[in-house]
Amino acid sequence: MALDAAARAVGAPVEILEAINVTLPSGLVVPDIVVADAGATVDDGVSIDAEAVQLVVELVSPGNKTMDRKFKPMLYAEAAIPHYWRLEFDPAPRLVITELENGRYVEQATALSGEVTRLDAPFPFAIDPAGLARQ
Template sequence: MATIEPSTERTILPGVPPYTVDDLLKFPDDGNRYELFNGSLLVSPAPTPLHQRIISRIMLSLMQAEPPHLETLTTVNVRITDKDYYIPDIVVVPLEVTDKVGLMFGPSDVLLAVEVGSPSTRMRDEGLKTLAYAQARVPIYWRVEPDEGPALYVYELDGDAYGPPAVHKAGSVAELSRPFPLAFDPAAFAA
């Protein structure tokens, strides 16, 4: 059996920290997901099959329930500021905005941002992105944790911050009214 040696090649990234969105646009397409938090680079590897399955099933649930004036999309660019840039796993946006947006959505375009957790992103999704999406005034943020069955954490904007999340565990039906009426058992996302 042949052994595979790890690559010794290194990706050289253009620009100098703190990075800007303009720097990020010059990065190579190397299979990593690059995001920015206050100019600091956040790097995530390609998602696992379970992660992709959960994203696909959430997308399907949202698309089947969405009203005609809204659209559910995956892995879109959201530019918060010149040094803050995220790629949520899923967003819900007004349909009229999708026809006008070029490369990046603004935070005011996003009605719902969804992040599906992984061991490498859990702290980021639970802490940093919760604060960042609230500061950007994204009305609703869902955090899905696959290793909890999966569990769905729903954050809703209350003034300038999210209130404590409503937690929906696998095996019980989550009945949600925003951004539109929707009911599901989070367990179905991983099945």
Template sequence: MMATTEPVTEPKDERTVLAGRPPFTVDDLLRFPDDGNRYELFNGSLLVSPSPVPLHQLAIARLLRILEDAAPLELQPLPEVNLRVGPRDFFIPDLVVVPAETVEANELMFRPQDVLLAVEMVSPSTQGRDRHLKRSAYAEAGIPLYWRIELDEGPALYVHELADGEYKPADKHEAGETAALTAPFEVAFDPAALLRRRG
């Protein structure tokens, strides 16, 4: 009986080939493949994040619902929009609030002047950029409000308001207390609700 030989297959190269070369531009970024990663740019440097974990997605969905219920008709909360700050700066905030009229006018990108609030959910892979890099970039772009949500703290909500081109020290709202906020519109919620089980 003759032995049969299975065909030998070479291992596939799983590396993603990216268009352009550093420093990257937003136009380069638009030619990147859809490979499951989230690509952002800061001064031409590439920031790469994997898809959000389920708790991260849950917190975004819960906050989106809270803001949707409280927002006036002229303002619209949206998750994960493209935000073009300049030719070499591009971010994807976890959630934003924009004027409702800009939603129909923007097919692909929002500008900083469209954004009244940017929100980031801090995860282990994005701690440095959410706490420092994005806070500075959003302030420099003139975004009036930046909320940082630390999921590992209960969660806790940190509210940064723009003053003289910089964010003031954050007001911290801990899990178990109601954060009563007036901007970009009146809304009140306990940060713990972002991760609380249904039922």
């Protein structure tokens, strides 16, 4: 909801999607949250091509740590998705913000609980992970 509100506030031409199939060169994945080009789901409301994806957000849980920290970023980088964010919950919520550089993700910042972090891409967004909790 925070991403959607921020995108709408600046009129960003994007869609914020949850649990949608993303078609990568190496197969199909289902990220937790996807920010895609507006209209990317017009033809197919079930899946989108990676080239329409601007940002992928994964919510890390004990059962998927390795997938979200190592395997999925490798697949997203291979598909040239420009931004990958990873929301960690242990010991406290924190958002690891990475951007694609030379074919791999490089950490740009880590938003820590209790601190507001301001980001410019893929659109202006301010977040304090303290307000994020598993539902």
